[in-house]
Amino acid sequence: MSTPTPSPTADLLARDARHASGLWAPDVAFVRGEGAWLWDADGKRYLDAMAGIAVASVGHANERLVEALAAQARRLIVCPQNLANDVRTEFVEALFAHLPAPLERVFLTNSGAEANEAALKWAFAATARRRVVAAKRGFAGRTLGALAMTWEAKYRKPFEPLAVPVDFVRFDDAAELEAAVGDETAMIWLEPVQGEGGVHPASATYLRRARELADAHGALLGFDEIQCGVGRTGRFLASEHAGVVPDLLVLAKGLAGGVPIGALVMTEAVARAMPAGGHGTTFGGNPLAAAAGLAVLQELDERGLIAHAAAMGARFKAGIEALGSDRVREVRGLGLMLGVELKEKAAPVIAALREAGLLTINAGATVVRFVPPLVITPEQVEEAVAIFGRVLRA
Ligand SMILES: Cc1ncc(COP(=O)(O)O)c(C=O)c1O
DSSP states (O other), rough: OOOOOOOOOHHHHHHHHHOOOOOOOOOOEEEEEBEEEEEEETEEEEEEHHHHHHHHHOTTTOOHHHHHHHHHHOOOOOOOTTTTTHHHHHHHHHHHHOOOTTTEEEESSSSSSHHOOOOHHHHHHSSOEEEEETTTTTOOSSSHHHTTOOOOOOHHGGSSSSOOEEEEEETTOOHHHHHHHOTTEEEEEOOOSSSTTOOOOOOOOHHHHHHHHHHHTOOOOOOOOTTTTTTTTTSGGGGGGGTTTOOOEOOOGGGGBTTTOEEEEEHHHHHHHHHHHSOOSSTTTTHHHOOOOHHHHHHHHHHHHHHHHHHHHHHHHHHHHHHHOOOOOEEETTTTEEEEEEESHHHHHHHHHHHHHHHOOOSSEEEEEEETTOOOOOHHHHHHHHHHHHHHHH
């Protein structure tokens, strides 16, 4: 008897498991996407409310993004930041058209954590101080400096001692922040909407108080908008909802629609503090990533995707609330960054949603997170809500 041929998925998963790091054990393999749809290797279609964790901002296989990448690949791929480049300059100009003064300098990287590392170094250089005040439940990445600002002990503990001293305070608690910030504080580091920590938007008064405290103590204010920035919350920056401008701002994830990128944005004074040769990168700001970033910003502007994210987010949130499920404790979030806190573990619900054709991701143990592409249509939002309703009733 001949052995049965494995399905394309089974074949891919077995081959993947052979050489992958072992950090994960995938049980699905995606091979194609279009807008907010994804297809696995066996041809099953999924509605993508995960978007590579808030990355595929302009949707999968976005025509403008694909064309920009292909055209740039034919023209020039390599040009580091010590040499000027036409498309990088265009991208940076387009980026600053979306950013408030006095933010006017940028250092481009290849990832969020890498940009957060740069933020730490610039903050240390600009203040000649070393301590950081960051938030409990906060996530800043897994490289050693960023890891120090990441609260979850299971990420941090195996690698302690970490080189950056960080004081963690309760998120959205102005009194705790006030007690922690002092004349040794180099930087207050906050996500205006915490992502990995469970989708918690900060109040406007808290972010304003953070600005005041930083100023009062000669510290810098840094916002990690890696997940919540670039239109996701219905404004280009989540911090715009509070009208607070930081000294350092980090963007990544959705900024180039899935092409690796990070951006540390700074004031003139912060940028100037770095000694010559004090930082650098080989790939950061490469023309391919810049072309992708420019295409994303053009898509956001020309298709009105930021206002669309606000409208779709409101529809999504209202739809979930209207399900009236007694398994739901709270629906939180801003725009298309939504978290549904369950009264039970999220993992089995997320698995059932995937089985039903809706891809989501957890944010902590009990939160189902919805961070779909910003191009998600009203019909797709209705479908996602309907699937969620069916799974919650099952
Ligand atoms: C708020 C925040 N900061 C930093 C990071 C790290 O970014 P990266 O995975 O690109 O290093 C993430 C990633 O999830 C994030 O959500």
